[in-house]
Amino acid sequence: MNRAPGSSHSFIAGRLRRQRGVAVVTALLLTTLAITIVASLFWQQQVQVRSIENQRLQLQKKWVLRGALDWVRLILREDATHSTADWLGEPWAVNLEETRLDQYVENGRSGSDETDATLSGHVIDAQSRFNLTNLATNGQVSPRETKVFAKLLSNLKIETGLADTAASSIAMSQAKVAAVGGSSASGVAGPANPASTPDQTKTSSADAIPEVQFLRFAQLDDLLSVAGFTPVMVQKLRDYVTVLPRATPINVNTTTAEVLSARVEGLSTTDAAAMISSRDRAHYLNLADLRQRFPDKLNSITDSDMSTTTNYFIVNGKVKLNRSLLDSNALIERAGVTTRILWIKEN
16 A cells, blocks of 8 residues: 655654654763763872872971971980980970971972961970889889879879789780799899709790780870770870880979879878979979978989989971871980980871
């Protein structure tokens, strides 16, 4: 059956319209896909640029911080050559308020762009705080130092029984002087046993089970591994307690009343505050000067308990470059006019 000429023309026109609609939809889909791919490429490129920029800023912050630490070391060396006592009126104790560093730090921006590069920080006498390392020596708990720590906990309204727990944990983390084969590691001969033969002694030493060696305490937060201590307690102790590589005396020129009262047996916090008030008027030149001002308060104090000089300093520094911030602590050891950085920790 033959179609009429008019109907054939309408059929062809309708088919062409449908084909044009499919072409338009296809073109729109292809355009959308192309835009998505290009946008994804631009996004990946932006992420890579931002990542590179962050790495550059991080490296610049570390270099600024290292320069600041070298500056502090220089101040401490100069202080050692001109002063025989460390006190809070010296240059190292002056806080560095937020200082702009735009003219010193090249951050990749043009001269017309505003930048934000600042440095701030302060130095703390680490020996103004009670040193947890004092609680034990060669794996043996010090009852005297444990008593001092217990009194400090009492001054801070913390359970005093935790002092014994902390001392035991620190002792377990230290190397012990153990007897081997009938003699001690220090070379002192042990008691002879005539009933044992050399072979039996050798077998006994070989079969001995070594004690577990715990990780050595390195920072105050390690107290959280000791049963009974909580984050709230550790935060409360942060301004009064520290951990140093070796046993140290307290610097009476920089310590607090709570620590001073704990350090001196029988000394109340009121008497400790009076000593601090006296040093604020004129710092103590040495222990003889301290004893002269308070002759009836320091009968039990020795040079290993208290001092007017310091060998360890904590440096708190903040470096800000635009949106990036680096907050860190460092421990500096000073021996004579020589200084060295023992560790740097980012907060």
